[in-house]
Amino acid sequence: MNVLLDHLPQFREGFLGTLSITAASAALALVLGIVIAGFRVSPIPPLRAFGTAWVTLLRNTPLTLLFLIAFFVIPQIFFPGTSPFVLAMGALGCYTSSFVCEAVRSGINTVPLGQAEAARSLGMTFFQTLRLIVFPQATRSVIPPMSSIFIALTKNSAIAGAFSNTELFNVSKLLSDKGFAIGWIFLWIALCYLVITFAISGLFRLLESRLEVAR
Amino acid sequence: MSSSVLYDAPGPKARVRNRIYSVVGGLAVLGLIVFAVVRLNDKGQFAPEMWDIFNYAGVRTSIRDGVVTTLKVFAVAAVLSLALGVLLAVGRLSDHKAVRWFATGFIELFRAVPLLITIYVLWVLFLTYRSDLGLSGDNTGFWALVIGLTVYNGSVQAEVLRAGINSVPRGQREAAYALGMRKTQVMLTVLVPQAVRAMLPTIISQLVVTLKDTSLGYVITYQELLFQLQQLAGNIVVNDDNPYVPVIIVGGAIYIAMCLALSALATWIERRGRRAKTGIRVADAGQPLAATDALDVVDHSTVSAPDAPTGKTN
Numbered sequence: 194m195n196v197l198l199d200h201l202p203q204f205r206e207g208f209l210g211t212l213s214i215t216a217a218s219a220a221l222a223l224v225l226g227i228v229i230a231g232f233r234v235s236p237i238p239p240l241r242a243f244g245t246a247w248v249t250l251l252r253n254t255p256l257t258l259l260f261l262i263a264f265f266v267i268p269q270i271f272f273p274g275t276s277p278f279v280l281a282m283g284a285l286g287c288y289t290s291s292f293v294c295e296a297v298r299s300g301i302n303t304v305p306l307g308q309a310e311a312a313r314s315l316g317m318t319f320f321q322t323l324r325l326i327v328f329p330q331a332t333r334s335v336i337p338p339m340s341s342i343f344i345a346l347t348k349n350s351a352i353a354g355a356f357s358n359t360e361l362f363n364v365s366k367l368l369s370d371k372g373f374a375i376g377w378i379f380l381w382i383a384l385c386y387l388v389i390t391f392a393i394s395g396l397f398r399l400l401e402s403r404l405e406v407a408r
Numbered sequence: 409m410s411s412s413v414l415y416d417a418p419g420p421k422a423r424v425r426n427r428i429y430s431v432v433g434g435l436a437v438l439g440l441i442v443f444a445v446v447r448l449n450d451k452g453q454f455a456p457e458m459w460d461i462f463n464y465a466g467v468r469t470s471i472r473d474g475v476v477t478t479l480k481v482f483a484v485a486a487v488l489s490l491a492l493g494v495l496l497a498v499g500r501l502s503d504h505k506a507v508r509w510f511a512t513g514f515i516e517l518f519r520a521v522p523l524l525i526t527i528y529v530l531w532v533l534f535l536t537y538r539s540d541l542g543l544s545g546d547n548t549g550f551w552a553l554v555i556g557l558t559v560y561n562g563s564v565q566a567e568v569l570r571a572g573i574n575s576v577p578r579g580q581r582e583a584a585y586a587l588g589m590r591k592t593q594v595m596l597t598v599l600v601p602q603a604v605r606a607m608l609p610t611i612i613s614q615l616v617v618t619l620k621d622t623s624l625g626y627v628i629t630y631q632e633l634l635f636q637l638q639q640l641a642g643n644i645v646v647n648d649d650n651p652y653v654p655v656i657i658v659g660g661a662i663y664i665a666m667c668l669a670l671s672a673l674a675t676w677i678e679r680r681g682r683r684a685k686t687g688i689r690v691a692d693a694g695q696p697l698a699a700t701d702a703l704d705v706v707d708h709s710t711v712s713a714p715d716a717p718t719g720k721t722n
Contacts, residue, residue: 234412234414235415236412236415236418236426237426237429237430237433238430238434239430239433239434239437240429240430240433240437242437243433243437249664249668250664252667253616253620253663253664253667253668253671254620254660254663254664254667255620255621255622255623255634255663256620256623257623257624257626257627257634258623258634258656258659258660258663261634261637261638261652261656262656262660265641265650265652265656266448266652266653266656269447269448269451269453269652269653270443270444270447270448271447301413301414302413304413305413306413308413309412309413309414313416319414319415322414323414327413327414347522348520348521348522348523349522350522351522351523351524351525352524352624352627354524355524355626355627361525362522362524362525362528365525365528365529366528369532375529375532375533375536376529376533378529379521379525379529382521382525383517383520383521383525386520386521386522386525387520390520
């Protein structure tokens with residue numbers, strides 16, 4: 194019990210650390226995922242192959258290995274001396290982007306072909322079809338899987354703590370190294386994660402009910 | 409006629425345009441790869457000496473040991489998590505309130521906490537009470553990893569199985585009761601086998617997640633594949649540099665091969681299941697979707713099946 198009260202600043206910092214790394218990599222994953230999904234459904238073979246390779250490789254690689262790559266290989270290719278936060282964000286974002294990509298792609302696939310055909314026969318242009326017909330319908334079926342992807346991302350962000358980022362796992366490790374009872378630490382950390390994951394699923398449920406239409 | 413929602417069948421103009429985009433896109437992708445290779449080459453990561461390390465018996469032995477340890481952890485954790493999954497799924501559907509609540513609480517707690525933290529906490533606990541538990545040497549890491557993987561994946565498998573049990577047509581259960589079977593018999597001889605059959609592709613996809621998660625042993629310094637790779641790369645010095653790139657390429661290839669083999673199994677089983685006409689929908693092999701989502705994927709697929717009644721309430 195005292196662990197929490199005595200170390201409230203550390204817990205708060207860890208909580209905020211987890212939040213910020215989750216938010217940053219969620220943003221990256223969303224952007225990358227949508228771009229890669231665009232590649233995967235495009236009529237341009239090299240981009241399609243690139244998208245497929247990206248998804249297959251990232252989804253079958255353990256996230257811990259991606260963190261190793263981000264911390265030991267990427268600095269050799271691009272910028273040496275990047276902060277651990279950015280590197281962790283890159284690893285988490287790229288990993289999650291492959292799941293986002295698949296969710297978006299299957300969302301697009303749930304839109305019946307007839308919808309697009311009808312839109313075209315009404316004389317809509319490509320962007321009109323996309324904006325008015327395909328996109329709104331795809332969004333609705335993408336939301337539920339997206340919620341679980343972001344919950345998984347929150348939990349995966351714990352690995353960033355093992356790679357010198359300040360977040361909840363890092364805090365629990367520091368405190369247990371100092372000899373505090375691990376059971377209590379675990380309880381508080383679990384509570385922190387429950388708060389975040391409940392917030393995410395609540396947010397998405399709200400979004401879902403907002404966008405709901407009778408079909 | 410077109411095969412895509414997004415694009416119409418291309419006419420002559422669009423075909424020319426697509427070809428131009430193909431060339432430009434291909435060049436861009438190629439450029440990215442060439443850039444990475446050139447930069448790594450500049451750093452000497454592709455020097456022949458760097459790759460020569462794999463000719464040494466010691467390096468090969470430690471990679472082999474890593475693969476063996478990883479597979480050992482995976483095998484034990486897979487079996488235990490499936491057993492725990494069945495237990496928890498049955499517990500969640502129990503008629504006794506206390507059992508139901510316990511199972512639900514267990515599942516929700518361990519699904520919400522990151523696996524890494526569970527494993528770490530177990531490791532610290534096992535280290536603290538080492539002598540009481542009769543653990544020694546590497547055993548602490550092994551059991552922390554195995555039990556962590558078991559409680560987490562067991563919880564996820566339980567939810568998958570529960571969705572499967574709920575997707576078995578009601579008549580099956582009613583017929584079994586009408587034959588005079590007891591509750592346990594109905595569950596174990598009628599419902600669970602059909603649930604497993606329907607959910608096998610999803611179960612195997614979750615096993616892929618289990619396999620990937622064995623790499624978390626790296627954080628608690630357990631000697632599985634990733635830890636061995638890191639040790640190799642960190643300890644060997646070639647041309648004043650650590651051979652991170654060759655080691656990661658080889659290690660990554662091993663991981664990807666193992667996961668793809670398991671996924672292929674899931675897809676194969678899914679296709680077989682589709683062929684049989686049992687009236688029970690076989691779940692999509694899907695992807696080893698990130699961690700928790702097995703549940704939502706399953707819900708999605710069972711809800712969209714017109715003939716599968718689903719008991720999922722929330």
